Amino acid sequence: MLTRPRAGEFRPAEARLLNVLARQAGAAAHAARLAADLDRSRRALVAARAEERRRLRRDLHDHLGPSLSAVQLQLETIRDLAADDPDGAGELADRCAAWLAGAVSDVRRIVDGLGPSALDDLGLAEALRAQAAAFDRPGLTVRLNLPAQGLPPLPAAIEAAALRIVGEALANTARHSRAGRCDIYVALAPDALHFTVRDDGVGMTGSAPGWRAGVGLESMTQAAAQLDGRCEILAPAGGGTEISVRLPRVEV
Numbered sequence: 001m002l003t004r005p006r007a008g009e010f011r012p013a014e015a016r017l018l019n020v021l022a023r024q025a026g027a028a029a030h031a032a033r034l035a036a037d038l039d040r041s042r043r044a045l046v047a048a049r050a051e052e053r054r055r056l057r058r059d060l061h062d063h064l065g066p067s068l069s070a071v072q073l074q075l076e077t078i079r080d081l082a083a084d085d086p087d088g089a090g091e092l093a094d095r096c097a098a099w100l101a102g103a104v105s106d107v108r109r110i111v112d113g114l115g116p117s118a119l120d121d122l123g124l125a126e127a128l129r130a131q132a133a134a135f136d137r138p139g140l141t142v143r144l145n146l147p148a149q150g151l152p153p154l155p156a157a158i159e160a161a162a163l164r165i166v167g168e169a170l171a172n173t174a175r176h177s178r179a180g181r182c183d184i185y186v187a188l189a190p191d192a193l194h195f196t197v198r199d200d201g202v203g204m205t206g207s208a209p210g211w212r213a214g215v216g217l218e219s220m221t222q223a224a225a226q227l228d229g230r231c232e233i234l235a236p237a238g239g240g241t242e243i244s245v246r247l248p249r250v251e252v
Contacts, residue, residue, distance in 0.1 A: 055219045059110050063171075067103040071096050105134060106171075124159045125151045128166060132184060135170045142170065144184045151188060158193060158247050161223045165231060168220050169197035169243045177201025177241060192229075192249055198242040203235055220245075 074096045081089040119127050125146055136142040166184060173182045179201030187194040217233055220243065224231035229247040236242050 056110065058219075059106070063175075064103055064106045064110070067099050067106065071099050071103070074099075108134070119156070119159050119163060123151070124154060124162060127159075127163050128184070128186070131163065131167055131170065135174055135182070140174060140179060141181045142184070143181070144186070146186050147188050151186070154193060154249065157227060158249065161227055161229070161247060162193060162195060162245070164223050165220045165243070165245055166195065166197060172217070173197070173199045173201060173241070177203075179240060190249070193247045194245070196242055196244045198236065198240060200238075200240045203239055203241055 074092050078089045078092045078096070081092065122130065128144055128146070132142045132144040170182065170184075173179050177199050179199035182197065182199040185196045185198070220233075221231045224245055224247060227247050228250075229245065232244045234242040234244055
């Protein structure tokens, strides 16, 4: 004799149907989440590529372009002075050589920003040493302080972001801060890579004419943010500028 199911109970056929529907709904929800994740990843990739193009355009326009234009004008002046004022022409030639050296540094920094081959060849610690040495010159002492145990291999995206941020910070120090010393401190925690770039210059409010907030600083904060990290631009009590960065140690 068939019995009538109590209130709240399902017949076996109904329960089987509900199980089938639940599995299908779960699969559909999972597929929707995957599609949403894929769409977010695609949009993040498009945004990152757009930011990279904007950074490259800004570097060429704000840094390399003016340096080469200045050299061009000075070379024309040297040509006019060569016969009548050789000493003045020599001084301008020395100035052009310094500007060209700066332009060469800019080219190297831009190329490294596109794909820092030094990381593949040397690793992060040696790449940072090479970067610090490139900016260490008469009038500006750059010192790199690494952990005593060194730096192990880190995810490629983290190493690239660290090298890019340090390079941008050093470039800003060399161009705008009128600093005599710049110190880089690197520390490794179980969950993150920490580093600071600190100079003894005039600070952001006292920078040279033509400096404007956002040049270089925006690209540093974006490079950290893309890895769920943090980049802070600070004004220490003793003066100068400090760039403080935290990059989580996760695979990206």
